[in-house]
Amino acid sequence: MIKRGLLALCMGLAVGAPAYAAEQVDLDMVGKIRQEAFHRSQVMDTFSHLTENIGPRLSNSPAMAKANRWSRERFNAWGLTNVHDEAFEDFGRGWEFSSSSVEMLSERVQPLHALPKAWTPGTNGPVEGELIQVEIKKLADMEQYKGKLRGKILLLGDAREYKRGTEADSHRHDATSLEGLQEFAIPKTAEEDRAKRVKEFNERQELARATNAFFIEEGALAAISISGWDNGIIRVAGGGSRKAGESVGIPELAMIAEHFNPLVRALKDKQAVRLRVNVDARFTDDTNQPGHNTLAEIRGSSKADEIVMLGAHMDSWHTGTGAADNAAGVAVMMEAMRILKAVGAKPKRTIRVALWSGEEQGLIGSQAYVAQHFAHYPEPTDAAQKALPASLREPTGALQKLRDYDKFQVYFNMDNGSGRFRGIYAQENMAAMPIFEAWLKPFNDVGATTVATRNTGSTDHISYDRVGLPGFQFIQDRLDYFSNVHHSHLDTWDHAEAEDLKQAAAIVASFVYNAAMREGNFPRKPLLEK
Numbered sequence: 001m002i003k004r005g006l007l008a009l010c011m012g013l014a015v016g017a018p019a020y021a022a023e024q025v026d027l028d029m030v031g032k033i034r035q036e037a038f039h040r041s042q043v044m045d046t047f048s049h050l051t052e053n054i055g056p057r058l059s060n061s062p063a064m065a066k067a068n069r070w071s072r073e074r075f076n077a078w079g080l081t082n083v084h085d086e087a088f089e090d091f092g093r094g095w096e097f098s099s100s101s102v103e104m105l106s107e108r109v110q111p112l113h114a115l116p117k118a119w120t121p122g123t124n125g126p127v128e129g130e131l132i133q134v135e136i137k138k139l140a141d142m143e144q145y146k147g148k149l150r151g152k153i154l155l156l157g158d159a160r161e162y163k164r165g166t167e168a169d170s171h172r173h174d175a176t177s178l179e180g181l182q183e184f185a186i187p188k189t190a191e192e193d194r195a196k197r198v199k200e201f202n203e204r205q206e207l208a209r210a211t212n213a214f215f216i217e218e219g220a221l222a223a224i225s226i227s228g229w230d231n232g233i234i235r236v237a238g239g240g241s242r243k244a245g246e247s248v249g250i251p252e253l254a255m256i257a258e259h260f261n262p263l264v265r266a267l268k269d270k271q272a273v274r275l276r277v278n279v280d281a282r283f284t285d286d287t288n289q290p291g292h293n294t295l296a297e298i299r300g301s302s303k304a305d306e307i308v309m310l311g312a313h314m315d316s317w318h319t320g321t322g323a324a325d326n327a328a329g330v331a332v333m334m335e336a337m338r339i340l341k342a343v344g345a346k347p348k349r350t351i352r353v354a355l356w357s358g359e360e361q362g363l364i365g366s367q368a369y370v371a372q373h374f375a376h377y378p379e380p381t382d383a384a385q386k387a388l389p390a391s392l393r394e395p396t397g398a399l400q401k402l403r404d405y406d407k408f409q410v411y412f413n414m415d416n417g418s419g420r421f422r423g424i425y426a427q428e429n430m431a432a433m434p435i436f437e438a439w440l441k442p443f444n445d446v447g448a449t450t451v452a453t454r455n456t457g458s459t460d461h462i463s464y465d466r467v468g469l470p471g472f473q474f475i476q477d478r479l480d481y482f483s484n485v486h487h488s489h490l491d492t493w494d495h496a497e498a499e500d501l502k503q504a505a506a507i508v509a510s511f512v513y514n515a516a517m518r519e520g521n522f523p524r525k526p527l528l529e530k
Contacts, residue, residue, distance in 0.1 A: 023438035026517060030442045030510050032343040037506035042338060044498050046074070047331035050314075051321040051493045058118055059291055059315040059358045059365075060094040060242070062284055067314050068294045071334065071355055075296035078338050080353075083296040088368035091291035091358055092242030094284035095119045097318065100253065102224070104263075105274040112263075112275070113232070114224060114255035115319045115489060117239030122281035123251045127221045129153040131263060131273040134223075139207060142214050150219035153275045154250075159264040160257055162230055169484055172477040173422045181423075181452040181475060198392050205387075212240065212249030222251040222277045226260040227488075235488040237317055237360070244288045251279045291357040293365045298340055300350040300516060307404065308515045309352045309411040310336060310508055311366070313359030313460055320491030324481055328496055329414035330355055335505035340513060347516035349409060356460050359415070362389045366460035374408055375401045375467040390466070399467060399527065410515050410522040411471040412508060413461040417485070418496035419477030421504045423450030427465055427472060431523035439514050446503050450475055468527030474504070 037043075050057075050067060057064040068085050075083045095118055102112040105128065116122075132152045136142055215223060228235040234256055240248035266273050294314065300306065312329030316322020337353050358364030367390060370376070378396040380386050385393050423440060426433050436451045455465075456473050464471030477500070485491040515522060 023435050024518065025438055025442065025514060027442060029343070029345065029513060033339055033509045033513070034442075034506050036339045036342050037335070037502055037509065040342070041335065041502045041505070043331050043335040043501045043505050046334050047323070047327055047496065047501060048493065050327040050330060051323045056318045056320060056322045057314055057316045058095060058318045059361060060091055060285070060289055061096050061318075062094065063096070064094075064315055064357060065292075068292055068355075068357075071294050071314070071330070072296075074334060075294075075337070075353075078341050080296040080337060080341065081299050082352075083294075085292040085294050086369065087290035087292050088358070088365055088372075089290050090288045091361075091364060092288050093119070093244055093286075094289065095242065095281065095318075096284060097122070097279065097281035100279040100281070101277070102253065102255065103276045105276055106272060112255060112259045113234065114253040114259070115234050115236055116279050116281050117236055117252045117254060118318050119238050119242045119248060119283075120240035120252045120281065121248050121250065121283075122279045123222060123277055126276050126278040127153075128274065128276045129221045131155055131267065131275050133158075133264060133267050136207070136211055139210055142210065145214075145218065147218070149215065151221060153221050153277060154215065154223040155260070155263055155267065156223050156225040159261040160226055160230075162257065162261075165483075170480045171483075172419070172479070173475075178422060178450045178475075181450060181454065184453050194392060198388060201388065201392060202384075209247065212247040215250045216247065220250050222253070222279070223249075224253050224255050224260070224263075224277075227254045227256050229484075229488065230257045232256050232258060233484060233488050233490055234319060235486075236319055237487055242361075244286065248283075251277065251281070253277070253279065291365055291368075293357055293369055294355040295352060296337065297350050297352040298337065298345065298347060300347050303348045304350050306349040306407045306409055307352055308347075308349050308409045308512050309354060310413075310512050311354035311356060311411065311460060312414045313356040313365070315357045315360055315365075316491070317360060317487050319489040320485065321493065323492050323496055324417040324479075324485045325487065325491055326359070326415050328418035328501060332414050332501055332504045332508055335501075336509040336512065339505060339509040345513055347513060349516040351512050351516050359460055363460055363463050366463040370463045370467060370469070373402060374405050374464075374469060375399050377467075391462075405469075408469050411461060411464045411469065412511055413459060413471065413473045414476075414504065414508070415459040416456075416473065416476045417479055417481030418500060419479045419481065420446075420497070420500040421448045421474045421476055421507050423448055423452065423475040425452050425454055425456045425473050425475060427455050427461075427470075427525070428453060429470060429523065429525040431525070432470065432472075435518075435523070439511055440507075442510065443503070443507050446506075448503070448507055468524060470522050470524055474507070476504075
C-alpha cells in the first residue's frame with residue numbers, strides 16, 4: 001500500500017510538473033494594460049512633443065538638455081520616483097546649426113541641397129570659391145593637393161551611379177520573413193573579425209584627423225561629400241570633432257547625389273564651377289562636458305532591490321527630428337511607464353526606465369551606466385587600446401562585478417524605428433525563449449508572435465549583453481527605416497505609425513510587469529569572458 005501510494009504521488013507530480021514549470025502570466029493585468037494602451041494612449045502626444053516641439057536632439061546640444069528636462073517633468077507628473085539625470089564623463093562639446101545653403105553661381109545659378117555634418121564649424125557668413133574635386137583615400141594622397149586648395153571649395157570623392165530600387169520603400173514582416181528570422185548563423189572567429197575592424201577603425205581615425213588638419217593648413221573654405229542614399233535624401237552624421245582641443249576641420253556638408261553627381265561631371269568636362277556656401281553652426285561649449293541619461297522608476301515592494309529595466313536612446317542626429325531614431329523608442333518606453341502607473345501596477349521588483357544619450361556615438365551613455373552600476377571590464381592602460389571603442393578592445397582581465405550585478409534581472413530596448421513589434425530576439429538565451437513565448441501569447445492577435453534565437457546588435461541592449469546581463473531588443477517591422485529615414489533629413493513625424501507605437505507600448509508594459517512579478521530570477525546565458 002505504501003509503495004503504491006508513493007508511486008501514485010510520484011506519477012501525480014510528474015504529470016503535474018509541466019503546469020508548475022509553465023511561465024505564469026497575469027492576464028488580468030495584461031487586459032488592463034491593453035485597455036489603457038489601446039484606448040487611452042498618450043504615446044503620440046509624447047512622440048509629437050519630442051519631434052515637433054523639441055526637434056533633433058544631438059548629444060550635449062541645447063535641444064538634448066531640453067529633452068532631458070521635459071522627460072523628467074513628465075515622469076514626475078505621472079508619479080514616478082527617483083527621477084533624475086545621471087552624468088557620464090567628458091562626452092565633449094555641444095553643437096547646433098540653424099541654417100545652411102549652397103548655391104552654384106556659374107555657369108548657371110542653382111540652389112544645391114546639402115546639410116552640414118555635426119561638430120563641424122560654420123562659415124561665419126557666406127563664402128565663395130572655385131570648386132575643385134579632391135579624392136583622399138590614404139595619407140599619401142594629400143601630397144598631390146599641396147598648394148592647390150587655398151580659397152577653394154572641395155568636392156570630396158567621385159560620382160556614384162544611380163541604382164533604381166527593386167523593392168518597395170516600406171516593408172512589413174509576413175509569415176515568410178518571420179520564418180527566416182528563425183535561422184541562426186554561426187558567427188565567425190571573434191579574434192579575426194576584431195583585428196580587421198581595429199585596423200579599419202584606426203586607419204579611418206588617422207585619415208580623418210590628418211585631412212582635417214590638412215584642409216585648414218591649405219586654406220580651403222568648405223568641403224562637400226555625397227549623401228549615402230539616392231532619391232534626394234540627405235543622409236548625414238558627424239564630422240570634425242566633438243572634443244575640445246581636437247581639430248574640427250573646415251565646414252563640411254553632405255549633398256544629395258542628384259546634385260553632387262552633376263558637379264563631378266562638370267569638373268571632368270573642364271567647366272569652371274563657382275559655389276557660395278553659408279553655414280550657420282556653432283559649438284555651444286568651450287570645454288568638454290559630461291553627457292546625461294534620464295532615469296525614473298516605479299519602486300518595487302517585496303523585491304524592491306531587484307531591478308527590471310527598459311530603455312531607449314533619446315539622442316538623435318541633427319537634420320531630421322529624430323523621429324524613428326529614436327523618439328519612437330523613447331515615446332514607447334515613457335508610455336509603458338505611464339500605463340503601469342495608470343493601471344495601478346504594484347510590482348514586486350523595481351521597474352526602472354532609462355533614456356540614454358550618446359548612443360549614436362557608440363552606446364556611450366548606456367555603457368557608462370552599466371559600468372557604474374552593474375559591471376565592467378578593467379580599463380586598458382595602453383593608450384592605443386583606450387582610444388578604441390569598448391567593442392574593439394583586447395581583453396583586459398576578468399569582469400568586475402558590482403553590488404547590484406546579481407540583483408539585476410533583465411533589460412528591454414527599442415531602437416529599430418517606429419514599426420510594429422513582431423516578437424523579440426532572444427540573444428542566444430535559450431532559457432528565455434519559453435518565457436518570451438508565454439509573454440507574447442496575449443499579443444499574438446496584434447501581430448507579435450516570434451521569438452528568434454539570433455542576436456541583434458548596434459544599440460543599447462548590447463551594453464548589458466556584453467557583461468553577461470540579459471538585454472533584449474524587439475523584432476519590428478522596418479517600414480521605411482532603412483530606405484528613407486535612418487540618419488537622414490526625412491526622419492520626421494510623418495514616417496511613424498500611431499497604431500504601431502500603441503501596440504509596442506502595450507507589449508513593453510506587459511513584459512516589464514511580468515519580469516517584475518515572476519517568482520524566479522530571469523535566466524542568464526553563460527558569460528563568454530573576453
